[in-house]
Amino acid sequence: MNAIIFSAVLGVVMMFSGIILRSKSAVTTTAIVSLLVLLLANIFNIYDVFSIHIDTRGLLHFNKFGLFFNTILIAATLIFVLLSGKDIEKAGANVSDYYALIFFVLCGTSILTSFNGLLMLFLGIEIMTIPLYILTGADKRNLKSNEASLKYFLMGCFSTGIMLMGIALVYGATGSFSLNVAASSPASAGMPVSSFLQMAGLILLFVSMCFKVSAAPFHFWTPDVYDGAPSVFTSFMATIVKAGGFFAFLNLFESNAQLLGATWKLLMSFVIIATLLIGNITAVFQQSIKRMMAYSSIAQAGFMLFALYSFNDMAKEGILLYAVAYCLATIGFFSVLIKVKDYTFDGFNGLAKTQPVIAFSATVFLMSLAGIPLTAGFFAKYYMLASVVKSGGSLWIVVVAVLFAAISVYYYFKVIQAMYFKEGQPETHEITGRFKTGLVLVAAAVILVGVLPSIVLNWFYF
Amino acid sequence: MTALLLILIPLAAGLVSFAMKQDSAAKTISLLASVVTLALALAAVATPSAIVYDVAWLNDLGSRFTLKMDGLSKLLALLTAVAYPLIFVAIHRNEYKKTASFYGLMLLAQAGLMGVFLAADVLLFYFFWELALIPVYFLSSIWGGEKRIAVTFKFFVYTFLGSLLMLAGILLVYFQTADHSFAMKAFYEVQLSGAQQTVAFWLFFIAFAIKMPIFPLHTWQPDAYEQSPTATTMVLSGIMVKMGLFAVVRWLLPVFPQATVQFGNLIMILSIIGMLYASLIAIRQDDIKRLIAYSSIAHIGLMCAALFSGSKSGTEGAMIQMFSHGVNVIGMWIIADQLEQKLGTRKLSEMGGLAQKAPAMAVLLVVMALANIALPLTNAFIGEFLMFSGIFQHNMWMAVAALISIILAAVYTLNMVQKVIYGSLSPASSTAVDISGNVKLALIIIAVMIIVFGVFPQPMIELTRDTVAGLFVKK
Numbered sequence: 001m002n003a004i005i006f007s008a009v010l011g012v013v014m015m016f017s018g019i020i021l022r023s024k025s026a027v028t029t030t031a032i033v034s035l036l037v038l039l040l041a042n043i044f045n046i047y048d049v050f051s052i053h054i055d056t057r058g059l060l061h062f063n064k065f066g067l068f069f070n071t072i073l074i075a076a077t078l079i080f081v082l083l084s085g086k087d088i089e090k091a092g093a094n095v096s097d098y099y100a101l102i103f104f105v106l107c108g109t110s111i112l113t114s115f116n117g118l119l120m121l122f123l124g125i126e127i128m129t130i131p132l133y134i135l136t137g138a139d140k141r142n143l144k145s146n147e148a149s150l151k152y153f154l155m156g157c158f159s160t161g162i163m164l165m166g167i168a169l170v171y172g173a174t175g176s177f178s179l180n181v182a183a184s185s186p187a188s189a190g191m192p193v194s195s196f197l198q199m200a201g202l203i204l205l206f207v208s209m210c211f212k213v214s215a216a217p218f219h220f221w222t223p224d225v226y227d228g229a230p231s232v233f234t235s236f237m238a239t240i241v242k243a244g245g246f247f248a249f250l251n252l253f254e255s256n257a258q259l260l261g262a263t264w265k266l267l268m269s270f271v272i273i274a275t276l277l278i279g280n281i282t283a284v285f286q287q288s289i290k291r292m293m294a295y296s297s298i299a300q301a302g303f304m305l306f307a308l309y310s311f312n313d314m315a316k317e318g319i320l321l322y323a324v325a326y327c328l329a330t331i332g333f334f335s336v337l338i339k340v341k342d343y344t345f346d347g348f349n350g351l352a353k354t355q356p357v358i359a360f361s362a363t364v365f366l367m368s369l370a371g372i373p374l375t376a377g378f379f380a381k382y383y384m385l386a387s388v389v390k391s392g393g394s395l396w397i398v399v400v401a402v403l404f405a406a407i408s409v410y411y412y413f414k415v416i417q418a419m420y421f422k423e424g425q426p427e428t429h430e431i432t433g434r435f436k437t438g439l440v441l442v443a444a445a446v447i448l449v450g451v452l453p454s455i456v457l458n459w460f461y462f
Numbered sequence: 463m464t465a466l467l468l469i470l471i472p473l474a475a476g477l478v479s480f481a482m483k484q485d486s487a488a489k490t491i492s493l494l495a496s497v498v499t500l501a502l503a504l505a506a507v508a509t510p511s512a513i514v515y516d517v518a519w520l521n522d523l524g525s526r527f528t529l530k531m532d533g534l535s536k537l538l539a540l541l542t543a544v545a546y547p548l549i550f551v552a553i554h555r556n557e558y559k560k561t562a563s564f565y566g567l568m569l570l571a572q573a574g575l576m577g578v579f580l581a582a583d584v585l586l587f588y589f590f591w592e593l594a595l596i597p598v599y600f601l602s603s604i605w606g607g608e609k610r611i612a613v614t615f616k617f618f619v620y621t622f623l624g625s626l627l628m629l630a631g632i633l634l635v636y637f638q639t640a641d642h643s644f645a646m647k648a649f650y651e652v653q654l655s656g657a658q659q660t661v662a663f664w665l666f667f668i669a670f671a672i673k674m675p676i677f678p679l680h681t682w683q684p685d686a687y688e689q690s691p692t693a694t695t696m697v698l699s700g701i702m703v704k705m706g707l708f709a710v711v712r713w714l715l716p717v718f719p720q721a722t723v724q725f726g727n728l729i730m731i732l733s734i735i736g737m738l739y740a741s742l743i744a745i746r747q748d749d750i751k752r753l754i755a756y757s758s759i760a761h762i763g764l765m766c767a768a769l770f771s772g773s774k775s776g777t778e779g780a781m782i783q784m785f786s787h788g789v790n791v792i793g794m795w796i797i798a799d800q801l802e803q804k805l806g807t808r809k810l811s812e813m814g815g816l817a818q819k820a821p822a823m824a825v826l827l828v829v830m831a832l833a834n835i836a837l838p839l840t841n842a843f844i845g846e847f848l849m850f851s852g853i854f855q856h857n858m859w860m861a862v863a864a865l866i867s868i869i870l871a872a873v874y875t876l877n878m879v880q881k882v883i884y885g886s887l888s889p890a891s892s893t894a895v896d897i898s899g900n901v902k903l904a905l906i907i908i909a910v911m912i913i914v915f916g917v918f919p920q921p922m923i924e925l926t927r928d929t930v931a932g933l934f935v936k937k
Binding site: 367372373374382385386389390395398399402403405406409410413417420421422452453454457458 | 519520521522588589592593596600603604610611615618619622623626627629630633634636637661665
């Protein structure tokens with residue numbers, strides 16, 4: 001409960017900090033301190049010290065898995081603000097508002113990592129996405145940013161509508177908002193059994209969740225929104241928000257997937273392969289690195305979806321590791337991308353010569369995204385694939401996935417090629433020593449998790 | 463501990479080398495580190511029993527950081543350790559931009575290669591398998607020829623795809639092991655159904671075949687060898703392709719015995735097709751680097767065919783040949799590098815009469831060339847002899863087909879020698895000077911090794927004995 005309360009309160013604090021604090025950097029510092037407080041509050045919650053208990057009548061349910069996942073998201077936000085705080089200040093005029101919105105998003109993810117009923121799922125999703133519509137449009141005078149915001153808003157509303165319809169159908173069928181649709185059997189509630197309504201409701205929920213995590217074929221909004229939003233916020237959306245969405249997706253279907261029986265695996269296979277295919281193949285043809293990263297985030301989502309395919313311990317451990325690996329690498333890489341003025345591949349030409357430290361860190365991030373051993377991304381992918389084999393799933397889907405992973409090397413390494421093997425004078429924004437230190441630390445973390453993934457997982461096991 | 467140091471020393475020296483401001487310091491450190499590694503490898507070879515190093519790593523996954531040096535590992539670790547000082551001596555006077563990084567990456571590649579040869583845990587093996595590739599990718603892409611970026615990238619994607627398929631295969635076997643472990647022992651004892659063996663066998667073999675390379679997965683190789691800086695090509699063709707052959711012995715034959723028997727013939731036929739095909743193309747080559755590249759495909763094909771022949775002598779011969787070919791081909795590449803530097807061309811048609819200008823190089827080239835066609839009394843002879851006898855035991859017609867490639871090897875190798883050193887002095891050769899002292903030293907060491915092991919191959923045969931015995935006990 002700590003994280004939900006603290007994130008909401010701190011969000012309000014951040015909102016007013018703009019009135020009191022004159023300088024933008026002071027606002028950033030406040031945000032960093034507040035994030036630390038939030039992080040601590042959530043960690044206390046895991047160990048059950050200083051934790052606030054409120055009887056929510058079973059609407060919320062706090063377990064270690066969810067709390068730990070939320071810790072990852074808050075920590076990732078902290079790293080994001082530490083690395084890109086200066087760029088958030090530049091995104092527009094109302095810095096304190098952006099931070100406030102970021103806290104409200106975290107409030108949403110805190111609900112999404114603990115919801116125990118469809119009603120809370122809906123609340124969490126809405127609290128998480130509404131601030132994002134605003135953040136996407138933060139660059140008010142930029143037409144692309146406005147377009148992205150509107151597009152995101154309209155599509156988001158549409159998918160929320162689908163979700164509500166799904167919830168309504170499930171409620172109609174079972175008479176309950178309980179997460180475990182199967183357990184709340186219609187018969188026991190003294191209502192006529194209507195498995196058709198139940199099924200239709202679940203499918204609608206599935207569609208809307210696919211939409212939120214940009215899984216194909218419901219991914220169409222992603223490239224435009226990610227491309228149009230100010231780059232700092234793209235980084236935030238592509239990592240923390242997406243991971244939060246995934247957790248909700250996993251949590252929602254963990255007990256309900258069996259209702260669909262064998263159809264579930266078939267459905268997931270289709271969605272996974274479509275997502276991998278569209279994400280990877282389209283990313284290959286992009287000219288702008290930012291847009292490439294948007295498609296890459298779709299491709300990465302394809303891998304995360306394996307957790308929903310297999311639903312076993314390994315999948316749960318894997319999604320944790322994936323969240324860590326993916327957030328670190330993507331936040332790290334975006335923070336570099338923001339510093340470079342030209343987002344085309346040519347804009348990175350020769351970066352290794354002018355900014356060796358930055359180029360090296362970026363290489364580590366890209367390798368992690370590509371899943372090369374010794375980086376966190378390898379074990380993330382490894383766990384996902386292993387969970388499929390362990391669950392007795394067919395090997396062919398693993399083989400297809402690795403084929404796509406090999407394709408992903410193509411576009412990630414194109415950036416490395418530009419940085420190291422091509423001549424050029426890349427124009428960059430001001431790069432401070434502090435930024436470099438932070439970036440190297442994140443890169444070191446990526447490698448550390450890549451060598452000893454047990455660091456993350458033992459935390460989960462305790 | 464020796465096993466660990468064989469990896470750690472190149473790794474540490476490589477990282478130190480990156481930080482060096484002066485080029486000469488980087489060169490000295492690299493050479494020193496490679497000599498120390500060589501001393502350690504010799505010490506390891508002198509140890510009669512297997513050397514094991516084992517610490518906990520990923521307990522949750524059932525993977526441990528286990529290094530084990532049996533005969534074959536020792537032999538290939540020795541090859542890696544011998545090759546590096548030779549390469550460093552031979553390229554000592556070459557100019558590379560960003561020298562410190564070049565040497566640093568070379569040493570990192572050595573650390574990765576050592577890891578591949580020593581790992582006794584599949585996951586660890588997979589790690590090193592990939593890690594050896596990354597430094598080479600950077601080496602070839604930064605310091606290579608004109609088309610380096612595209613060519614190296616093709617090489618990288620090819621091998622990366624292979625290793626990912628292997629990963630899928632590893633997962634398949636892993637979940638069948640009794641206690642869900644990646645240990646070598648667990649993999650050797652795993653019970654797989656026929657279908658599982660078939661699938662996993664091919665997933666593994668494709669990875670190894672790309673690395674070796676085996677026809678028809680070889681298309682990356684000539685381009686990569688040609689475009690890489692020659693020092694890197696030495697690592698690639700001298701040591702790195704042995705990764706594929708080594709992996710077959712270590713992870714394929716013992717883990718999938720039935721599938722090996724089932725598909726052995728098919729793989730042998732592919733290998734032999736590759737041998738003949740590569741030899742024929744080599745005859746038509748005008749570029750000396752491409753000629754050596756194709757000749758290398760032919761040699762590797764023979765080793766692969768011998769490994770799948772299922773005979774003791776064939777397997778033994780292939781193992782010995784891994785070492786001999788590694789040494790010899792590095793000698794060939796050193797010569798190719800020198801020719802390119804001295805003459806400013808790699809085209810055989812523009813060479814000629816070099817014996818008049820550079821007698822030392824000419825003599826050493828002839829020695830390397832004779833070893834390349836496996837003449838008796840050179841180190842390659844014993845290995846090829848054993849391999850042919852192994853293939854012959856398996857199937858006479860395959861042996862006959864493979865033997866044709868030996869004749870073809872003589873054709874292109876001697877043709878090359880003739881074009882380079884005999885005939886009238888070409889304009890390119892007229893200004894050439896003989897090789898400098900450091901190159902001479904490296905080539906003479908190689909020549910000595912060629913002759914010593916040619917006359918006295920017993921130590922190598924002894925060394926591989928335990929690995930061969932292990933393979934055939936299992937069956």
